[in-house]
Amino acid sequence: MKLAGAALNQTPLDWENNLRNIKTAIEQAKAENVDILCLPEMSIPGYGCEDLFLSEWVSVECFERLLEIKEWCEGVIVCVGIPIRLNNTTYNCACVIRDKEILGFTAKQFLANDGVHYEPRWFSSWVPDTVEQFEAMGQTYQIGDIIYEHQGVKFAFEICEDAWRNENRPAYRHKPKGVQLIINPSASHFAMSKTDVRYHLVVDASRQFECTYLYVNLLGNEAGKMIYDGEIIIAQNGNLLLRNQLLSFKSVDFECAEVSFETPLPPVEMDLLPVDENMEFISAISLALFDYLRKSRSRGFVLSLSGGADSSLCAVAVAEMVRRAVEEIGLEEFAQKTNSLTPEEIEQYNQLANTEVRNILVGKLLVTAYQGTVNSSDDTYRSAEELAKSIGAVFYNWTIDEEVKSYRGKIEHVIGRELTWEQDDLALQNIQARVRAPGIWMLANLRNSLLLATSNRSEASVGYATMDGDTAGSISPIAGVDKAFIRQWLVWAQLQLGYEGLQYVNNLQPSAELRPLENTQTDEEDLMPYPLLNQIERLAFYNRLSPQQVFQELKGTYPDEQLRQFIQRFYSLWSRNQWKRERYAPAFHLDDYNVDPRSWLRFPILSGGFRQELSELG
Structure with a gap:
């Protein structure tokens, strides 16, 4: 039997x-005699329709589209994901179509409710081993925990989270029923190193349940924050038969393989595959930027460099977005998708040569600006200018001292005194960061471009950012x-991808450069060593x-009293800066957790601030 999976780059409610x-994937399947x-x-x-899944009309619209899709499925079985709403309850389903006939709908039994997942808000779990009937548009259909059959091979489903539930997963019930093929349509978000876990989930299941396992994931930045790697895996009895290249720039990544059910492969043990998180990270973020750019219909990016x-x-x-996309899908498709x-x-x-093409396209898509003050150093200016030049980005340079002086003068006038660094340190730092926002926003508006905010997770945890200053942006x-x-x-x-323009920044200590240069300000002196900050953050949340x-x-990593101070500083800053995290620009989920209150981690804006817990520290 020829099995196929197609990872699709979909967009919520973009029916066309x-x-x-979907039609492209079905046509490819028919051409390959799948x-x-x-x-x-x-x-x-x-997948990312969120609360719209609670709307009756969305399910109706989906069903009407399903009836269109059904007519494309001549001579092939197609499994397609759809919400089915019955009696004011929505179920996450896989519909099986064979030769233009709907055979039934398998409903998801376990709903993801941790981390970035909120499925129980939208869907209800289906009761295992139950099948019901429902009517839709004049026809009666089956829905539930269905076993299907084709050419004498029984097949059934685990839908995404179903497979992650260990001893309760549906595969345990499928095996005694003679199921030889388990199909798993998924929307499993990207996180660094997660593909290893998913790989073993599939391969080990094929061995444990003595079956062939077909896994297909969603692809791309579907709805803004979550990235999907488009993984397709076919395994049989612990043997890997097919695994695709992840994080493709294609709209449809179609893969297929021949599988013998009469003489299945003998069981084997598979080794863990090595993962390079640095490569995973840039593959994910470049695809995420590409999809965000084209799906938001923006004309490029603007960056305060x-x-x-x-x-x-x-x-x-x-x-890298430009380089990778052009390399995979070609210059013509890249230009068509980005309108560049x-x-x-x-x-x-x-x-032209690849590097020349990359630099030309970067010059059309990325505008940067260095916004210096009397507190900026020659080193950071050179770092910004040389990097922009090396990748072909447009580079502007201006100073904001006049604007800072104007605001400072107005406030000094109304309060009747001069502002000093000894008395007004925070206000004098923040005004510089805030004054940088209007000009760079103006550039973004003029170009109909996305303004890139540059805050990282460590800064977000402790609020080490100026709201409406360096946090300004369309996407973070x-x-x-x-x-x-x-x-x-x-x-x-710099070493592995050849970005020699990074040599300047790699020789600098991170600094906000908001205090006078003679103060030699660094981030870690303001906060604590970044590796320790990350350890505390991970342990805490x-x-x-x-x-x-x-x-x-962490006892023993630093002297006790110093460690107490660092921990107290972290929790105090975390608690008082939740309001900032609520206002950050949308961010991509890239690691196994994040501090975004709209996706992974919720925390009250007002709280006791861990005062009692910190007073008992020791």
Whole structure:
């Protein structure tokens, strides 16, 4: 039997795009004489519709589209994701179509409710081993825990989270019923190193349940924050038969393989595959930026390039977005999707070397500006200018001292005294960051472009950012990763990806450069060492430990009194800065957790601030 999966780059409620991708996948399957084609979870409406799944009309619209899709399925079995709403309850379903006939709807039994997942808000769990009937548009259909059969092979489903539930997963009930093929349509979000876990989930299941397992994931930045890697895996009895390249720039990534059910492969043990998180990170963020750019119908990116680590990474991410996309889908499709080149330019640039093409496109898509003050150093200016030049980005340079002086003069006039660094340190730092926002926003508006905010997760945790200043932006692409990761990634990118323009930033200590230069301000002196900040953050909110437990876990890494001070500083800053995290620009989920209150981690804006817990620290 020939099995196929198609990872689709869908968009919530973009019916035209979603059906076009589904039709492309079905046509490819028919051209390859595929028996069974699996499409991702919720592939008709898009997985990220959120509260719209509670609307009756969305399910009706999806069903009407399903009837269109059904007519394309001549001579092939297609499994397509759809919400089914019965008696004011919505179920997450996979519909099985065979030769233009709907055989039934399998409903998801376990709903994801941790981390970034809120499925129980929208869907209800289906009761195992039950099948019901319902009517829709004049026809009667089956829905539930259904076993299907094709060419004497029984097949059934686990839908995404169903497979992650260990001893309760549906596969345990499928095996005694003689199921030889388990199909898993998924919308499993990207996180660094997660693909290893998913790989073993599939391969080990094929061995444990003595079956063939077909897994298909969603692809791309579907709805703004979550990224999907488009993984397709076919395994049999512990043997890997097919695994695709992840994080593709294609709209449809179609893969197929022949599988023998008469003489299945003998069981084997598979080794863990090595994962390079640095490569995973740039693959994910570049695809996320590409999809965000085209789906928001923006014309490019604008970036306040300070010469520091965070803004430098954002610039390189745009350059890598261009390089990777053009390399995979070609200049013509890239230009069509980003609306960045004329037909004449496409013909002209097709003759050029890869690096030249990348720099030309970056010049059309990325505008940067260095906004200096008397407190800015020559080192950061050189870092910004050389990096922009090396990747082809437009580079502007202006100073904001006049604007800062104007605001300072107005406030000094109304309060009747001069502002001093000894008395007014925070206000004098923040006004510089805030004054940078209007000009860079103006550039973004003029170009109909996305303004890239440059805050990282470490800064977000402790509020080390100026609201309406360096937090200003349409999208905050690196807010899901920590500062220590960013700094080592930039070194890796210089050495492994050849971005020599990063040599300048890689020789600098991170600094906000908001105090007078003679004060030699650095981030870690203001806060604490970044690796320690990340350890405290992870123990506190990923491992969910109390301040006292965090102290015991880290005891011995620093002198006790210094460690207490660092922990007290972290929790105090965390608590008082939740309001900032509520207002950050949308961020990508890239690591195994983040501090975004709209996705992974909720925390009250007003709280006791851990006062009692910190007073008992020791």
